Amino acid sequence: MTPVVQLDAVSREFAGTAAVRELDLIVRRGEFTALLGPSGCGKTTTLRMIAGFLEPTAGRILLEGEDATRLPPERRNIGMVFQSYALFPHMTVEKNVAFGLKMRGIADSELRTRTGEALELVGLSHLAGRKPKQLSGGQQQRIALARAIAVRPSVLLLDEPLSNLDARLRIQMRQELARIQKETGLTAILVTHDQEEALELADSMVILDQGTVAQQGAPREVFRAPANRFVAEFLGYENFVELPDGRTVTIRPEHVEVLTPESTDSTPSDGTTVDAVLTAVRFRGTDCVVTAVSQGRTVLATSSDFELRSGRQVRVHLPAAHTIDLPRTKQELPTS
Numbered sequence: 001m002t003p004v005v006q007l008d009a010v011s012r013e014f015a016g017t018a019a020v021r022e023l024d025l026i027v028r029r030g031e032f033t034a035l036l037g038p039s040g041c042g043k044t045t046t047l048r049m050i051a052g053f054l055e056p057t058a059g060r061i062l063l064e065g066e067d068a069t070r071l072p073p074e075r076r077n078i079g080m081v082f083q084s085y086a087l088f089p090h091m092t093v094e095k096n097v098a099f100g101l102k103m104r105g106i107a108d109s110e111l112r113t114r115t116g117e118a119l120e121l122v123g124l125s126h127l128a129g130r131k132p133k134q135l136s137g138g139q140q141q142r143i144a145l146a147r148a149i150a151v152r153p154s155v156l157l158l159d160e161p162l163s164n165l166d167a168r169l170r171i172q173m174r175q176e177l178a179r180i181q182k183e184t185g186l187t188a189i190l191v192t193h194d195q196e197e198a199l200e201l202a203d204s205m206v207i208l209d210q211g212t213v214a215q216q217g218a219p220r221e222v223f224r225a226p227a228n229r230f231v232a233e234f235l236g237y238e239n240f241v242e243l244p245d246g247r248t249v250t251i252r253p254e255h256v257e258v259l260t261p262e263s264t265d266s267t268p269s270d271g272t273t274v275d276a277v278l279t280a281v282r283f284r285g286t287d288c289v290v291t292a293v294s295q296g297r298t299v300l301a302t303s304s305d306f307e308l309r310s311g312r313q314v315r316v317h318l319p320a321a322h323t324i325d326l327p328r329t330k331q332e333l334p335t336s
């Protein structure tokens with residue numbers, strides 16, 4: 001099946017500095033792809049190139065299999081929703097939603113049907129006659145979404161669409177987006193720096209690091225097996241431990257076992273066990289989080305042993321089944 005969006009080695013420079021470098025990306029029909037990464041990694045630049053607002057300095061962009069690298073935005077069948085809702089303040093909700101259809105020369109009766117459908121999809125048909133300023137932030141974002149969907153774009157580009165909403169509304173809108181995408185079979189690319197949003201919504205996530213792909217895959221895969229330290233840190237992994245055999249691994253604190261003579265006197269046979277001293281114990285109610293230091297290496301662990309105190313000598317066990325090997329990134333490799 002021809003991908004809806006395909007980027008072949010796309011690069012974009014600004015005054016000699018690369019914002020996106022040789023990026024390859026494939027988005028298939030009906031797929032929800034999340035582009036994520038820290039500020040400045042090139043997410044918005046990538047989205048703007050797909051929309052046609054920015055030209056790549058190198059590489060090709062294919063839309064529905066056709067070379068669209070130099071195609072102006074209005075000739076790409078793309079819908080966009082931004083962080084700022086960008087609704088026309090003087091137009092009613094209905095006129096806002098109909099705007100893109102009108103621009104495309106859609107006949108009146110068809111225009112009314114599609115506007116009505118789009119408003120129904122976002123659950124706001126009853127507000128059709130209002131002006132944007134008479135709506136809440138969440139409602140305005142729904143209207144922006146309806147406007148983008150009404151034109152039946154081959155791909156919907158979402159640039160941090162939920163980040164202006166408060167936490168509760170953001171979660172509600174996330175579920176709403178998931179529902180709409182499921183109902184309509186929309187192909188969408190979402191730019192976000194919120195990993196939770198990506199984990200919940202995306203079929204595929206692409207983590208960018210300085211304009212290149214650090215890792216791409218299904219959220220579960222990426223979360224379970226981050227490819228390197230950058231991805232692991234971005235996903236919230238906190239333990240980075242160099243093992244005696246030279247490997248660097250990461251492990252979730254809840255998988256690290258803190259052993260004391262009272263808990264066991266045998267050394268587990270799998271994984272790695274090291275002597276350590278506790279330097280901090282934080283009580284959290286149902287468990288505590290301890291910081292253990294072993295030969296300069298720090299490991300965070302959770303434990304339900306409430307007798308543990310700072311200064312205590314323990315052994316720390318990293319079970320093999322839960323340690324994730326992290327190959328070193330280029331920056332971390334010693335230079336020869």
Ligand SMILES: Nc1ncnc2c1ncn2[C@@H]1O[C@H](COP(=O)(O)OP(=O)(O)OP(=O)(O)O)[C@@H](O)[C@H]1O
Nearest residue numbers: 014018019037038039040041042043044045046193
């Ligand atoms: N018009 C521009 N002129 C010069 N540099 C730019 C321009 N647009 C983006 N950049 C630079 O390109 C890099 C990538 O920017 P981009 O906006 O794509 O990042 P981002 O991942 O979307 O970041 P954020 O999460 O902060 O929005 C940054 O270093 C940025 O400063």
